[in-house]
Amino acid sequence: MxxxxxxxxxxxxxxxxxxxxxxxxxxxxxxxxxxxxxxxxxxxxxxxxxxxxxxxxxxxxxxxxxxxxxxxxxxxxxxxxxxxxxxxxxxxxxxxxxxxxxxxxxxxxxxxxxxxxxxxxxxxxxxxxxxxxxxxxxxxxxxxxxxxxxxxxxxxxxxxxxLPEHKRLYHLSACIFSNYLVTLMACGLEALSHSGIHPEDGFPAMMPLIQGTIDNIARLGPPKSLTGPIARGDVTTIEAHLTAMADPSLASLRQFYAFMGLKTLDLAIEDVLQDPLKANALKKVLEMG
Structure with missing residues (x-):
């Protein structure tokens, strides 16, 4: 050949x-x-x-x-x-x-x-x-x-x-895994910079958290790998996060956070968040953005 x-x-x-x-x-x-x-x-x-x-x-x-x-x-x-x-x-x-x-x-x-x-x-x-x-x-x-x-x-x-008809959906998924992961990291670094931590210092500090999460996903799958306030149904913390982005200069970051929060809530409901009252409360807060 x-x-x-x-x-x-x-x-x-x-x-x-x-x-x-x-x-x-x-x-x-x-x-x-x-x-x-x-x-x-x-x-x-x-x-x-x-x-x-x-x-x-x-x-x-x-x-x-x-x-x-x-x-x-x-x-x-x-x-x-x-x-x-x-x-x-x-x-x-x-x-x-x-x-x-x-x-x-x-x-x-x-x-x-x-x-x-x-x-x-x-x-x-x-x-x-x-x-x-x-x-x-x-x-x-x-x-x-x-x-x-x-x-x-x-x-x-x-x-x-x-099959040929599935090629574009396959490529779309690869773009989410690769390109959108870059965007997700950039948004995290943007938020970090507003806390006073320079990205050059903050990213290495976050790497163990990032790598540990990826390892958990590979081992357990996405729903069981969720931790943090949405997995716990912690409405107060989510409200505090949104309040911290009240400045108009952070409007796009706040919108992104709320959108990702709603997608994360859908994932949490599949496994780790079994309380419908907490889930509904979180949804209302995130939909208000």
């Missing part, structure tokens, strides 16, 4: 290096940026190509690893140039899009799919180091995607199989 990449960015290069290290044949790359192309080929032993069409001609599996908004157009160009074969596997590595955006390749008889690693690729070396423990999703319906599963078996990575 010869694997070629159209696009030589961080995802393509880190993943190509990972495949190469596991004895898989990374045959070629194409990227319009010469520095990216030479870097990817040097680290994988791949052949540098002068066009995406050349990649397709020399590969059994074509991974289109361009920007998300370019994937469909690249696939269309490959089909228009007549370089997509019936024995091709054509995929992309976008988390946001289903494999259906590769419909032009499917019309040529190719098996289409998306292969998405559940990790961030902010830095190539860090991404490469994290790949052994990374889960992947394989999305598509063609029976020939067993070949993609075989690649995962060779690398030892666990994976999910997804």
């Amino acid at each position: 010869r694997i070629g990449f159209v696009g030589g960015g961080k995802v393509a290069t880190a993943f190509g290096r990972y495949l190469h290290a596991h004895g898989l044949a990374v045959s070629n790359y194409y990227d319009r940026h010469e520095d990216k192309l030479s870097h990817a080929c040097r680290l994988t032993g791949a052949h540098p190509c002068q066009s995406a069409a050349e990649v397709a001609k020399m590969s059994d599996m074509v991974l289109i690893t361009t920007r998300d908004d370019q994937i469909e157009g690249v696939c269309r160009d490959l089909a228009d140039h007549g370089v997509i074969r019936k024995d091709h596997l054509v995929g992309h590595m976008s988390g946001a899009h289903p494999s259906l955006i590769l419909h032009d390749a499917a019309r040529q008889g190719a098996a289409i799919f998306s292969l998405h690693p559940l990790q961030a690729f902010a830095e190539e070396e860090k991404a490469l180091a994290d790949l052994p423990g990374t889960y992947f999703s394989i999305e598509g319906t063609d029976p020939r995607l067993a070949s993609v599963e075989e690649i995962m078996a060779k690398t030892g990575n666990r994976f999910f199989r997804l």
